Amino acid sequence: MKRTSRDIRTANRYEVLRQIIARSPTSRQELAAATGLSLATVATLVGELLDLRMLTEVGFEDSAGGRPRGLVAVNAAGGALIGVDIAETYVHVELFDLALNVLARAEEDIRPGESRPEQVVGHVAAAVGSVVAQAGVEAARVLGVGVSVPGQVDRDTGIAEYAPNWDWHDVPLLDLLGEHIAYPLHLDNPLRAGAVAELWFGAARGHGDAVVVNLGTGVGAGLVLGGGLHRGVSNSAGEWGHTTLVLDGRPCHCGNHGCVETYVGAPGIMQNLRELSAHSPLLHPEDQTATVDALARGVAEGDPVAVQVVRDTARYLAAGIADLVNLLNPEVVVLSSWVAARLGEPLLDEVREAVARHALRRPLAATEIVLSPIPTDPVCLGAATFALEGALQSVGQRSAQRAAGRT
Amino acid sequence: MKRTSRDIRTANRYEVLRQIIARSPTSRQELAAATGLSLATVATLVGELLDLRMLTEVGFEDSAGGRPRGLVAVNAAGGALIGVDIAETYVHVELFDLALNVLARAEEDIRPGESRPEQVVGHVAAAVGSVVAQAGVEAARVLGVGVSVPGQVDRDTGIAEYAPNWDWHDVPLLDLLGEHIAYPLHLDNPLRAGAVAELWFGAARGHGDAVVVNLGTGVGAGLVLGGGLHRGVSNSAGEWGHTTLVLDGRPCHCGNHGCVETYVGAPGIMQNLRELSAHSPLLHPEDQTATVDALARGVAEGDPVAVQVVRDTARYLAAGIADLVNLLNPEVVVLSSWVAARLGEPLLDEVREAVARHALRRPLAATEIVLSPIPTDPVCLGAATFALEGALQSVGQRSAQRAAGRT
């Protein structure tokens, strides 16, 4: 709430690093132009990051007749970040270099009944150990681990306040993980992980206001407002999946009826299919992924049932998205997560068209709807980004301390 | 988007003045404690405002055994602010002193067919002239005029981009008004005026995230996020009235079906009444105000039809508010505008109960739902607040210029 000049520095540090990552090898000049900061500020920030070996100088670039521009790039080898995506049925862990390339992956299944906190923590610890070993990274190089866990999370205390799938209540997850993992840990939920991934590396980059719509088994919306993540007062903003779309509609596990999630979440899409064609060969009753894949293939092949299911789903989705556009007036709405990735362009086209019918003209005109351009798991990437942000934050503190020590 | 240290100053200036207005006569000590700023900063800011005659020193207060605390209060006579509320059928103008007390009021009716921009501007100019004359304020004392006009507004260029009631398109309203009114003008829409009024003087004061639900003929939500007004990319955030509440529900003038506004706007409430009891004596077919008043009286007297209509309305409203709570996780939801004021506590009680049924437990636990405590027209007050903010802004610029001039 209370802003200080230090926050400005942090924001600028983020922005500069974002631009460097996005533009790979780039010059200070270009960064200054892109960020709107003065050359001096950019140079200071770049110098700081060079000192920390997060960047390297990689040569020069001709400048129209003058001194050549020095180029800097992310020092991929300068550190590693780990992103952990804990979901209902699996733990997915990826290890990234500083350019956010995936160096190693590990996955552990969580079987039904194996969902006690200690068991889940065990899976996470094993997978984290595995990616570190695979990548052959020295432990010192791991700058941090970001962990995404569904539900409500208190990121300051590291407590998973409530995880709906497993009936967890106030589990001190970060403390439990800390017993197995020595790297700096950062906890948040998948909605916000997805949003931060888009903000740093995806379609929300450079935008002040964006909505990242997460379409998976569950549904939610990460909100980027005023250039930063909107968390709300108790860090639970973005619970869009339980927005009422149809009064007295389909029952939802949250206890209400007609929630968005029951129409556009993967199980909801299966229900849309069932209502259209109860015995469709597209339907794999026990397998959400297979069903969505079958639908995607069906649309590609022109199967009328598949086309209609996607259209129906898009219609529900668009009604919800139009509401978000009207309410928040964002620059961009990003469709993310595995369902969006698999249904892809056909879904996007239908959504765009249907949103245009629902939203008010003026807010709509300012809003773009796009698919997430992030090729990997956005939740892992976002979790790793939390670790990156944490590392940058402590950079600021460290350099401040160092300056104090010098005196 | 780009933050500078000056924004911090502006925000602090706002916060200090807000606290002074709220605490009437108060000491620098108390202000420092309330704002979290250091005494030095508070003293500087207070000194600035004293120089500008926006504050006065009003005596001393005992301090446990030491030097007495100097008390400062708003210098009500130090200036006047004018708030203009342009609505579909009237222009409502209020003149405030700096303590935001109403010194004069004027109202002009806009008859159907009299809605050409020049005609409306004429009404505004007449009413503004009237309040200035009534209050007997010297022209130099008027620090600014805030104007609220429905629809989409570009506050920088002063253009009313789109007013749905009158089919205005890109009317350069501020320029037109400038031909008749010599004071500094500030344009925005009633949603944001209501929100800013709550932020400065009402239930949102001191809260980082708040939603101000405007219940009038139309319906909208002013969003306070991160301590400031959320405007969205094209200054049209808050269009909550056209959120889909019932898929394929009642037709709305926006072209869609089932919008919140069609159920909880005043005409929607009349429809709720009609559906329950087509020929109820409560219904005044051509008069929204009279009908809502009749409902309020009916509830007070225990009329079962009135009670049921309020309950039905609350149920719709609560579904929409629960969605806002889930999505934005605000600290407070404020019910504002004339419908909320007239239906009052009975509506609030029903809404609270119904929201509790719809919203997720965690976000709900952090959220309070309250009626607006603002006794006067919140839109006029909010519009005047825009003028106040504008005056404070130029204070900053002026003192900067003055400092430059001194050199």
Place this chain on the structure above:
DNA sequence: AGGGGTTAGGAAAGGGGGTTTACAAAGTCG
């Protein structure tokens, strides 16, 4: 009445941040 004790508030110093200006460094071109 005159000193201690206590609290208020102003002035100056200090630290964080960003920008502007001056200048050295490193090229190109005639």
Place this chain on the structure above:
DNA sequence: CGACTTTGTAAACCCCCTTTCCTAACCCCT
């Protein structure tokens, strides 16, 4: 080889907030 260009660093400067020091103003007690 010198003139011109462009880059990038260092120093000076402005803004903002806080901390520290000191004076002002009051109480109480002797």
